Amino acid sequence: MGCLYDVAGEAGSGKTQLCMQLAVNAQKPVGQGGLGSRVVFVDTTGDFSPERVVMMAAARDLDPSSVLAGILYVRAHSLQHLLVLLEKAFKEVVAGDVGLLILDELTRLVRTEALSARERTEAYAKVIYSLWRVARAGAVVIATRQVVQSDGIRPAGGAALDTYACLTLLLRKRGVVREAEVLSTPWKRGTATFRIGEHGVEEA
Amino acid sequence: MVSRRRKPQDIGFLGQGFVIEISGSSGSGRREAVQRFISEMGTETLYIDYAQTSWRSRGKWRNVKFQTPGDPLELLSIIAGANYKLIVVDSVPRVFYAFNLEYRARWGLVASLLALALDKASRGLNSIFINYSSDSKSFGENIFAEYFTHRALVRREGDKITLSFYHPYKADIVMPSE
Numbered sequence: 151m152g153c154l155y156d157v158a159g160e161a162g163s164g165k166t167q168l169c170m171q172l173a174v175n176a177q178k179p180v181g182q183g184g185l186g187s188r189v190v191f192v193d194t195t196g197d198f199s200p201e202r203v204v205m206m207a208a209a210r211d212l213d214p215s216s217v218l219a220g221i222l223y224v225r226a227h228s229l230q231h232l233l234v235l236l237e238k239a240f241k242e243v244v245a246g247d248v249g250l251l252i253l254d255e256l257t258r259l260v261r262t263e264a265l266s267a268r269e270r271t272e273a274y275a276k277v278i279y280s281l282w283r284v285a286r287a288g289a290v291v292i293a294t295r296q297v298v299q300s301d302g303i304r305p306a307g308g309a310a311l312d313t314y315a316c317l318t319l320l321l322r323k324r325g326v327v328r329e330a331e332v333l334s335t336p337w338k339r340g341t342a343t344f345r346i347g348e349h350g351v352e353e354a
Numbered sequence: 355m356v357s358r359r360r361k362p363q364d365i366g367f368l369g370q371g372f373v374i375e376i377s378g379s380s381g382s383g384r385r386e387a388v389q390r391f392i393s394e395m396g397t398e399t400l401y402i403d404y405a406q407t408s409w410r411s412r413g414k415w416r417n418v419k420f421q422t423p424g425d426p427l428e429l430l431s432i433i434a435g436a437n438y439k440l441i442v443v444d445s446v447p448r449v450f451y452a453f454n455l456e457y458r459a460r461w462g463l464v465a466s467l468l469a470l471a472l473d474k475a476s477r478g479l480n481s482i483f484i485n486y487s488s489d490s491k492s493f494g495e496n497i498f499a500e501y502f503t504h505r506a507l508v509r510r511e512g513d514k515i516t517l518s519f520y521h522p523y524k525a526d527i528v529m530p531s532e
Contacts, residue, residue: 271451275454308486309447309486312445318381336386336389
C-alpha cells in the first residue's frame with residue numbers, strides 16, 4: 151500500500167489484461183489476497199473491456215455485476231482531463247473505499263499532444279505528482295506505459311519516468327506466454343511467466 | 355586515452371574528492387553498482403533518495419543513511435552541511451522532477467547541487483550522481499556534463515555489473531557479485 155508500480159510493455163504484451171485482472175482481484179476480501187475495496191480505472195486508450203472483466207470475475211467465483219459495480223471506470227480524453235480525474239481519484243481514496251488506482255496508459259496523452267520540451271516536462275511532473283498523491287493517501291497505484299525501440303526495447307518516457315515508481319516491470323510476449331521482468335534493484339532482473347487465457351491472467 | 359580493465363579494489367584510482375556520474379537505462383543495474391561501490395569504499399554514506407531505493411533496500415544496505423528532503427532548500431542545506439565521506443544523489447532526473455518549480459528553476463536546482471558537490475570535492479568529499487542515459491547521452495548532457503570529475507556507464511551481463519569509465523579516461527571496473 152502507498153506505493154506506485156510501473157508496468158511497461160509493447161502492445162499485446164498483456165498490460166491492459168493484467169490491469170483488468172488486478173481490478174478484479176483487488177475486490178476480493180483481504181483474507182483471500184485482495185484489498186477488499188473498490189477500484190478506480192483511468193483509461194487513456196479505450197482498451198478496457200467490461201466483457202473481459204465479467205469473464206475474469208466469474209472464473210474467480212466472484213459476482214460479475216458487483217465486481218463491475220466496484221470498478222469506477224473513467225476515460226481520460228486529454229492531459230487536462232487526466233489531471234482532473236486523478237484529483238477526483240485522490241478524493242475517492244481519502245473518502246476511504248478505494249484501495250487501487252489503475253492508470254492505463256500514462257505516456258499516451260503526453261506523447262499525442264504537441265508539447266514543447268518545457269510543457270512535456272511540466273506535464274510529466276504534474277502526472278507523477280498526482281499519482282504519488284493518490285499513493286500517499288493510502289492506495290496502491292499501478293500505471294502502465296508503452297515501450298520504445300532504442301538499443302533494444304525500453305520503457306517510454308525516458309528520464310521523466312525513470313525510476314519514478316517503487317517498482318518497474320517490463321512485460322514481453324514470448325509466443326503464447328508472457329514474461330514479466332523486474333527492472334528494479336534489488337531483484338536482479340527476476341522474471342515470472344504468465345498466460346492470458348479465457349479466464350484471465352493465469353500462471354504459465 | 356588509455357583503456358584499462360581494473361579490479362573493484364582499484365576504486366582507489368579515483369583519488370580523493372570526486373563527483374562521479376553513474377548512468378544507464380532502466381534496469382541496467384545502476385543502483386546495484388552504487389551499492390557495491392559503497393560496500394567497496396566501506397565509508398558511511400549519505401543517500402539522497404528520490405527513487406524509492408530506501409523502500410527497495412529493505413534496510414539491508416549497510417553504512418547508508420537514507421534521506422529524502424522535502425524541499426529544494428532543505429536538499430541544498432543537507433548536502434552543504436553533510437559530514438559524510440560519500441554522498442549519493444539518486445537520481446538527477448528524479449531531483450529535477452521532485453519539486454513544484456518553474457522549468458528553468460529545475461535545471462538551476464540540479465546545477466546548484468552539482469556545483470556544491472564539486473566545491474566539496476575540492477575539499478576531499480566524494481559524491482555519486484545516478485543519472486539516466488539513452489543512446490550514450492545522459493539526461494541534461496549539455497548542461498551538467500562539465501560538473502562531473504568522472505563519468506561512467508553501467509553495463510549488465512547476467513550477474514556481472516561493469517562500470518565503464520569514459521571520462522576523464524577509459525577504465526572498466528567489474529563490480530563483485532553479492
